[in-house]
Amino acid sequence: MLKLSFKALKANRLKTFLIILSLVFSITSIFLITSISNGVISMYSSMLKSDGDIIITQKNISDTFFSNVDIRLIDKLKELKQIKKASALIVGASIVENLPIVAVYGVTKNRFNNYNLKKGSYPNIGEVLVGKSIYESLKNKKDVLISNKKFKISGIFQSKIGFENGGVVLNIQDASNIFNKSASMIMLNCKIDTNIDELVKKINKIDTNIQAKSTTNFVDNYNQFKIIKTSSNVISFISFCMGLLTIASILSITINQRKTEFGIKRAIGISMKKILLQIMSESIILAIVSFIISICISNIILFFIKNISYLHGYVNGEISFDIAIFIFITSLLIALLGSIIPALNASKTDPIILIQGNKI
Known part of the structure; x- marks a missing residue:
């Protein structure tokens, strides 16, 4: 299966390059947006946690x-x-x-x-x-x-x-x-x-104009952090959708050009399920390659952002293990959804029509 997938990707080098380019752009965007927003939250929360319960x-x-x-x-x-x-x-x-x-x-x-x-x-x-x-x-x-x-x-x-x-x-x-x-x-x-929760209640009774919270509770519920996270998620979702649409469009063209290949395979008894699995394995390969390229590019960009004297360290971001896992799963979803949509469209078409080269 993997050999067939690699052969198919090599046979469509231009389309493969365009898909990887689109994936890298989308994944890198999500990496940078998520890492920088989390970096801002991490810096401010670290400052607050440095001296206070x-x-x-x-x-x-x-x-x-x-x-x-x-x-x-x-x-x-x-x-x-x-x-x-x-x-x-x-x-x-x-x-x-x-x-x-x-x-x-x-x-x-x-x-x-x-x-x-x-x-x-x-x-x-x-x-x-x-x-x-x-x-x-x-x-x-x-x-x-x-x-x-x-x-x-x-x-x-x-x-x-x-x-x-x-x-x-x-x-x-x-x-x-x-x-x-x-x-x-x-x-x-x-x-x-000290029982922090009990002490917080006691402090709040001292003055009606104040609000005491444990540092952990304060950081978890700080309004500005919620705004930053929400904004980051919205922009990341937009990047996800743009990447999905671009990849689905390119894969749709690629699959349309390969319809004769799919028609012959179905005519000789290869099930559409196996063909779909091959397309999915191609997508997974593309996602993994794109993810590796994206994480390298993102780390380079974040390094330069961190060391640009003009920014004075206010903009910072680090790619944590959790972020990397989340974006890896996101990368697979973009690639799989982008490939399955046109592949399912092809699966509904009669093999004779596929062989003849009519439009899907």
Whole structure:
């Protein structure tokens, strides 16, 4: 069966090339869309999980950028015996020098250790810690202008999280003046034996304007992540449909040209089931070859995207095993559905008509 499939693919080299090209385009598109969207979610969720078992934001807020929590709440939270560490964070974005938009993080001093210092020192009031990728883009290496306010660069840090590495970190007091808020969120580290769910209920009773969630629950239900995932799925589905239509069209032409071959096979007693199996095996070969090419191309593109200095690490994507398996199955479906549709059409035609070369 495999030998026949390879012979058939070699005999129709142009059509085989066009099918592989269409498959590679569709599969690579799905790879990139899925990987980049998951990369964005992974980076932000990693940042949130880095220092907190519980996250407190303003109640009924759609995005952390709009959240405003009274930082003085930390004093009350520290009275709870289950709390090991309480820190606050302001998340914002601003123009920095000639860069159109840069992530700005205002943090309490007990969060500075989260940033791997490569040079200089952690910032005092009026100073800023700059991510490595941003620092390399700055013309002035001593001072930086953030939202029309000048800050002295105290040091440079490096982070594996693109959002952080492409951002700037300053004292929460300075960030509060820039964004006119107390804190975007308060993050709590709890003792090992703490019942997180019970503590969350207790914290929510302290202030009716706040909403406490376990970090895992917060990440799983974060609205922006849902929007990104939904958008990614919609675009991937469109790519899937485009690939399916293109491949079905090319295979329909190919099968139409091979109708004499199918007619002879059916006339000498070969069942249409075996012919369909051969076509399906051809499709599986095409899908596997296209998948291998696509995963190589996608990794190369993602590598360049990750290292483009202009993007400052904000756009990042990694192909996980789960994504690879999902897209491999998707590739097989595209190829099989694209081949079965015209093949079934051919199976309904009388063998004599197929041999004669009339249109299917």
